[in-house]
Amino acid sequence: MLPRPDGRPALCRRFGLHDTVKMHLIPESASRPGDPIYVLNAEATRRARAGESIVNATAGSLTEDDGRLAIMPTVFEALAAVPPERAAAYAPIAGEPPFLEAVVRDLFGSGPLATRAVAAATAGATGALHHAVVNFLEPGEALLTTDYRWGPYDTIAHHTGRRVETFRMFDAAGRFDGAAFEEALLDVAARQRRVLVLLNTPCHNPTGYSLDDEDWQAVVRAVGRAAELVPVSLAIDLAYAHFGASDPRHWVPHAEALAGVALLLVAWTASKTFALYGARVGALVAVHPDADERERIGRALSYSCRATWTNCNHAGMLAVTALLEDERLRAGADRERERLRRLLGERVAAFNAAASHAGLRYPRYEGGFFVTVFTPDGEATARRMRELGVYVVPAGRGVRVALCSTPVARVPRLIDALIEGVRAAGSSA
Ligand code: PLP
Numbered sequence: 002m003l004p005r006p007d008g009r010p011a012l013c014r015r016f017g018l019h020d021t022v023k024m025h026l027i028p029e030s031a032s033r034p035g036d037p038i039y040v041l042n043a044e045a046t047r048r049a050r051a052g053e054s055i056v057n058a059t060a061g062s063l064t065e066d067d068g069r070l071a072i073m074p075t076v077f078e079a080l081a082a083v084p085p086e087r088a089a090a091y092a093p094i095a096g097e098p099p100f101l102e103a104v105v106r107d108l109f110g111s112g113p114l115a116t117r118a119v120a121a122a123t124a125g126a127t128g129a130l131h132h133a134v135v136n137f138l139e140p141g142e143a144l145l146t147t148d149y150r151w152g153p154y155d156t157i158a159h160h161t162g163r164r165v166e167t168f169r170m171f172d173a174a175g176r177f178d179g180a181a182f183e184e185a186l187l188d189v190a191a192r193q194r195r196v197l198v199l200l201n202t203p204c205h206n207p208t209g210y211s212l213d214d215e216d217w218q219a220v221v222r223a224v225g226r227a228a229e230l231v232p233v234s235l236a237i238d239l240a241y242a243h244f245g246a247s248d249p250r251h252w253v254p255h256a257e258a259l260a261g262v263a264l265l266l267v268a269w270t271a272s273k274t275f276a277l278y279g280a281r282v283g284a285l286v287a288v289h290p291d292a293d294e295r296e297r298i299g300r301a302l303s304y305s306c307r308a309t310w311t312n313c314n315h316a317g318m319l320a321v322t323a324l325l326e327d328e329r330l331r332a333g334a335d336r337e338r339e340r341l342r343r344l345l346g347e348r349v350a351a352f353n354a355a356a357s358h359a360g361l362r363y364p365r366y367e368g369g370f371f372v373t374v375f376t377p378d379g380e381a382t383a384r385r386m387r388e389l390g391v392y393v394v395p396a397g398r399g400v401r402v403a404l405c406s407t408p409v410a411r412v413p414r415l416i417d418a419l420i421e422g423v424r425a426a427g428s429s430a
Contacts, residue, residue: 038394041394042057044387044392045057045059055391056391056414058403058407059392059394060406061371061403063273063341067408070276073334075330076334076337079327080320087315088316088319091311091312094303094307095122096313097322100321100322108239109253113260114257117260117288117290118286118295120285120286121299121303123268123313124313125272126238126270128281128285128310129267129285130199130285133234133266136301136302137236137266138163139194139195140161142164143189144164144199145186146201147168148168149205149396149399150165154199166189168185168186171364175364175365186224187227190233191230196227198233198234200212200236200237201238203249203251204241204245204368204369204370206369207371207394209363209365209369209370209373210364210366211365220235225263232264234264234266236266236267237266237267237268241273241370242274243273243274243342244273244369245369246367261290266285266286267285267286269283269284275338282318342368345370345404348405349366352404352416353366355413359416361419361423371403371405372404373399374400374402374423377426378398379399381422382422386421389417389418
């Protein structure tokens with residue numbers, strides 16, 4: 002940092018700061034941390050390149066057993082078929098209408114929610130969550146989500162002047178804690194003028210848990226009670242929709258029970274659905290029975306698009322529309338995704354067999370990119386595992402294990418390191 006040539010600058014003097022050029026960044030931005038997952042992933046990659054034998058179970062993309070990113074060839078056929086002059090043009094601000102219609106159909110088919118939906122294209126589910134936070138919470142208000150959660154929920158909330166409050170996700174038996182959810186929800190509803198609930202299911206990141214019918218019934222009951230007090234928006238982060246053990250539309254009948262009670266928001270993304278993480282194609286879908294309110298929501302979302310990215314990746318949107326709507330392309334993508342699901346399923350089965358045999362504690366895990374293994378101290382467990390050349394991500398009183406990037410052959414070493422990491426954390430706790 003360079004001292005200013007003219008000595009102590011007036012602004013530094015005024016605010017009592019040192020003679021440095023620190024002043025350009027506002028204080029809040031001056032000490033932003035790096036993304037912890039990317040930092041760990043980079044360290045694991047560096048050690049592996051230097052010749053060490055490393056198991057890197059940090060990265061959140063599905064890889065083949067040889068470590069290459071798993072891709073779906075039909076997706077690239079669809080991308081290659083996008084006419085250049087359309088790809089090069091700006092998309093409409095809120096997204097191509099056929100894309101938005103295709104996403105709504107993908108979510109709800111021809112069911113009743115499809116006719117009550119309004120949507121905007123977003124930069125992946127991340128963009129959808131951003132738009133949910135800035136439009137359905139006022140600055141200073143908190144969203145409510147699970148204690149185990151994807152870190153960027155906090156980043157988005159803090160970056161936009163909102164907050165995060167959490168409830169205990171699991172009860173003593175390791176099931177979704179519906180009672181803790183209801184208590185926290187009613188508590189927030191008593192303190193705020195509105196509530197935004199954010200739930201990630203199926204295949205919750207970082208725990209792997211998918212809400213089952215009983216869990217969903219508890220959610221619907223609690224939301225119904227809170228909605229008697231204040232307007233409630235229930236946002237479902239469907240990032241891993243196609244990697245759960247049950248039908249991707251398994252949750253829809255439960256959501257139908259909330260129609261007219263709460264606003265339903267869905268974060269949809271092509272990132273995992275089409276193994277197309279970098280294209281940044283997604284959507285926020287809002288379901289409301291009132292056409293005027295839908296119109297207002299549509300304009301609000303469009304305004305947020307303009308204020309962030311103006312419009313999203315046009316080529317990606319056009320290709321994904323074709324993948325969702327063209328029968329042959331859709332069938333090809335479904336087949337290719339099914340292969341990826343099976344690849345992941347083998348890893349999940351290998352993990353479940355070895356982890357339960359080893360007595361590791363983790364939630365019900367039936368599919369999905371990640372699972373969280375409980376431990377007295379996630380940081381200590383991950384640290385000990387790194388000494389053994391195995392990288393996982395600390396997640397509170399647990400560590401997140403990315404089976405999406407761990408081949409079956411590496412599972413035994415992963416389990417051995419987990420056992421040792423949990424033991425080390427227990428003995429230092
Ligand atoms: N939600 C969860 C729980 C995630 O794990 C991710 C990505 O890792 C996202 C949302 C956002 O993904 P994208 O913005 O690529 O759609």
